[in-house]
Amino acid sequence: MQKNNYLGVGIMAKKTRFNRFFEYRSIKNIYHEFKGLCFLYDWLDTNKLYENQREKYKLVPCGNNPIKAILFGPMAIGAVLSLITLISILSLPFYDEGENFQWWIPLVTFCWNLLFLNLLPITARYIPDKMMYLDRQNQTVGFTFDIPGCEQRDDLGNCCFKWEEIVCRLTSKMGAPGVMNYFPEISHIDQEKYPKTIVTGSVVELSANPVHCYLLWECYVRFMDLSKPLPDVPVYEQHRHLDPITAEFDKNNNRPSDFWVDFSIEQQIEIRDEILEDAFPFDWLKGKVNDEITKPWQHWKAEPERIEQLTWKYKVKRLLVQLFIGFP
Secondary structure (H helix, E strand, C coil): CCCCCHHHCEECCCCCCCCCCCCCCCCCCCCCCCCCCCCCHHHHCCCHHHHCCCCCEEEEECCCCHHHHHCCHHHHHHHHHHHHHHHHHHCHHHCCCCCCCCCHHHHHHHHHHHHHHHHHHHHHHHCCCCEEEEECCCCEEEECCCCCCCCCECCCCCEEEEHHHEEEEEEEEECCCCCEEEEEEEEECCCCCCHHHCEECCCCCCCCCCHHHHHHHHHHHHHCCCCCCCCCCHHHCCCHHHCHHHHHHHHHCCCCCCHHHHCCHHHHHHHHHHHHHHHCCCCCCCCCCCCCCCCHHHCCCCCHHHCCCCCHHHHHHHHHHHHHCCCC
């Protein structure tokens, strides 16, 4: 990355400069086809309303409800019980003659994990995530939680603000000795009046480099730009025809139908990493504006033979995780 002083950036520009967008998604999703022992697995998808309308909404995660963090406690207990079960099994050769195996240990372990395995989807439905979401069609930003002082409501009845009132600040704080960490802070431009709108963008990669903050913000800015079609990336493959601007552009662009369908998750991640390599040396403050890739079929070719398959190995692994940890 270019040696620029990113500490004084403050509010980030609402424009795109790097213009390389990629969000991977398993279109031929095998994971929902096998639910294992989690009979209410479909209830875990609490954001289905937004995900079924990706041409309109984009979710901005802003942390789970604190109550939901408590729900992972039973998983930790289940993992400890599983460890005790494993130790009990490994100690069988050392049992004295006539000493019986304590069958109640694995029985309690599996019952505990199966109970909370199916309880988690119920709690996920009734204790929803706190989310910010972008509305491309109405050019608003909504919140699934209460914002004091907010009067405007969107189609879903949630508090919302105009997109033009939302900004992103490049914030930083000292982490390890001598290392500055960067975070994108998205909020209403008037933070004093609406402090509850402050959301720290989810940047899971190395926060010591601001490149991930810029990539995330450009992704949001580009999504809300009605002068352009949706970016040609896997996450919008099944929704492009529902956005009039995108549908018209694809028709004029002679875009192949279902282009991203035959790309495996592994291949998509490789493409993402390729783009990320170009992002690090890019000058995000003064660099030349890149042309957007509008014909990805001229850059990448699908390898359908690499698409993940629902094999018996995957099923066994999934069942073991559910039995020993209680994770869906």
